Amino acid sequence: MNFGDLVKMSKDERKPLHEIILEEEYEELGVPVEFTRKGAAKILKAIIREGARNFGKQQKTLTGMTGMNAWKMKNYKQKLISDFNRIAMISALSFAESNAAMGRIVACPTAGACGVMSGIVYALWKKDENFDKLLDSFIVAGGIGDVISKKATLAGAEGGCQAEIGSGAAMAAAMLTYYYTGDGEKCAHAAAIALKSLMGLVCDPVGGFVEVPCVKRNATAVNIAIASAEMAMAGIESVIPFDEVVEAMGKVGRALPESLRETGKGGIAATPTAKRILKELKL
Amino acid sequence: MAILEVLGPVMVGPSSSHTLGALRIARFAYKFSGGIPEKVKFTLHGSFAETHKGHGTDKALLAGILGMRADDERIKDAYKIADKLGVEYEFAQDDLGDVHPNTVLIETWKGENEYSIMGSSIGGGKIRIVRIKDVECDIAWEYNTLVLVMKDKPGAMAKILERITKNIANLYMRRVNVAENKAISIIESDENLPNEDLKRMKDCDYVYKLFYIPRD
Numbered sequence: 001m002n003f004g005d006l007v008k009m010s011k012d013e014r015k016p017l018h019e020i021i022l023e024e025e026y027e028e029l030g031v032p033v034e035f036t037r038k039g040a041a042k043i044l045k046a047i048i049r050e051g052a053r054n055f056g057k058q059q060k061t062l063t064g065m066t067g068m069n070a071w072k073m074k075n076y077k078q079k080l081i082s083d084f085n086r087i088a089m090i091s092a093l094s095f096a097e098s099n100a101a102m103g104r105i106v107a108c109p110t111a112g113a114c115g116v117m118s119g120i121v122y123a124l125w126k127k128d129e130n131f132d133k134l135l136d137s138f139i140v141a142g143g144i145g146d147v148i149s150k151k152a153t154l155a156g157a158e159g160g161c162q163a164e165i166g167s168g169a170a171m172a173a174a175m176l177t178y179y180y181t182g183d184g185e186k187c188a189h190a191a192a193i194a195l196k197s198l199m200g201l202v203c204d205p206v207g208g209f210v211e212v213p214c215v216k217r218n219a220t221a222v223n224i225a226i227a228s229a230e231m232a233m234a235g236i237e238s239v240i241p242f243d244e245v246v247e248a249m250g251k252v253g254r255a256l257p258e259s260l261r262e263t264g265k266g267g268i269a270a271t272p273t274a275k276r277i278l279k280e281l282k283l
Numbered sequence: 284m285a286i287l288e289v290l291g292p293v294m295v296g297p298s299s300s301h302t303l304g305a306l307r308i309a310r311f312a313y314k315f316s317g318g319i320p321e322k323v324k325f326t327l328h329g330s331f332a333e334t335h336k337g338h339g340t341d342k343a344l345l346a347g348i349l350g351m352r353a354d355d356e357r358i359k360d361a362y363k364i365a366d367k368l369g370v371e372y373e374f375a376q377d378d379l380g381d382v383h384p385n386t387v388l389i390e391t392w393k394g395e396n397e398y399s400i401m402g403s404s405i406g407g408g409k410i411r412i413v414r415i416k417d418v419e420c421d422i423a424w425e426y427n428t429l430v431l432v433m434k435d436k437p438g439a440m441a442k443i444l445e446r447i448t449k450n451i452a453n454l455y456m457r458r459v460n461v462a463e464n465k466a467i468s469i470i471e472s473d474e475n476l477p478n479e480d481l482k483r484m485k486d487c488d489y490v491y492k493l494f495y496i497p498r499d
Contacts, residue, residue: 025286043291063337099296102339102359109289111299145289155406209337210297
């Protein structure tokens with residue numbers, strides 16, 4: 001199913017997009033609408049709970065290569081970005097660090113990219129505490145992720161980091177846009193803009209561990225999601241439709257050499273400093 | 284893939300293939316062994332062997348054999364908890380042959396029983412149990428799974444199946460020992476199999492051994 005078809009159905013039937021997505025889930029897989037909605041609500045609650053518990057906490061990662069970033073960001077008064085961006089970034093860092101420290105996270109859409117969606121969810125929650133509205137938008141983000149997983153991939157080992165952080169940013173951009181406008185077409189533009197911004201991003205974790213550069217990429221990507229949503233809400237359209245952008249992302253992923261797909265052999269993982277750090281690691 | 288699989292699951296990091304998948308294989312072995320074993324040996328292959336410490340794969344495996352769930356934050360303390368419970372554990376590395384890079388062989392000892400289970404973590408937290416004892420199989424553990432060691436005789440399967448009252452999703456059987464007329468059947472079901480069904484099957488003359496591993 002194309003995302004564009006879902007948007008069209010929503011328009012034709014004059015039904016909110018999140019309802020169309022839930023109904024499609026039933027049509028295709030036989031999963032009852034209420035089951036999916038309840039399941040999504042449970043996951044959303046887990047994000048809010050863990051988001052509050054770990055916000056800006058001091059965390060050390062498994063290898064010690066990184067950590068303490070959320071805490072530093074929390075103790076700093078931002079000079080440029082808005083309070084919303086600040087909360088989303090701190091939360092994204094907190095989730096990504098918790099993930100690297102064997103803490104509880106929500107793999108939305110993956111463990112390595114868990115901070116992008118979770119960070120934005122938490123920032124939206126802190127803003128309004130409107131659970132039902134947030135849940136509707138969360139379901140739309142699920143629809144975006146589902147299309148990516150079927151037409152391309154969500155796995156860094158298959159498609160590089162664009163498939164993980166890129167997909168997370170696309171989902172988050174659509175979630176933000178839906179939250180504020182309820183407009184399916186604008187959601188597709190927001191997701192397309194975000195995914196295009198991160199297209200080609202390689203998966204190059206130092207030593208193969210989900211720490212460097214993964215943790216910080218989660219925090220920069222929330223800003224790409226926010227910027228993409230703002231553009232779409234301003235009426236800016238993606239020249240290339242979302243579904244075609246997804247297919248292009250899948251092709252780029254397949255064209256990436258293995259060294260840039262989660263093997264820890266290329267990109268920043270192959271730099272002299274990365275090699276030195278690995279030599280000094282005591283595991 | 285369903286939307287809920289994209290939006291979740293809730294788990295302990297850092298990696299769905301190195302932590303979540305590893306834990307699920309070990310948790311399958313825990314349920315297969317009928318609880319926490321007295322002794323366990325993990326033999327890690329390929330990428331599991333190379334990077335298991337930085338990914339916490341060792342802790343996830345140990346936590347799984349202790350029966351912990353994927354979102355249990357005590358996973359990182361698995362060594363301490365295993366010591367406290369007096370579970371003997373050993374980690375080894377070996378080439379397990381032509382298998383997926385993320386594969387582990389789990390051998391457990393519990394009472395008089397010895398089991399060995401080989402599983403692969405194939406990405407996104409999905410697993411395949413590829414060998415039970417010496418028998419090759421292909422179990423994704425997405426269903427409630429019943430493993431039967433049974434008599435390989437005409438009509439045996441029919442006699443066993445008539446004791447199951449629930450809908451069967453998948454069923455496969457393979458002969459494992461011609462001389463002893465032994466076969467292994469794997470039955471996967473959407474619904475949980477009630478105790479009465481399991482008891483009726485255990486009482487069946489054609490069934491030597493029965494292992495029921497409900498999904499999480």
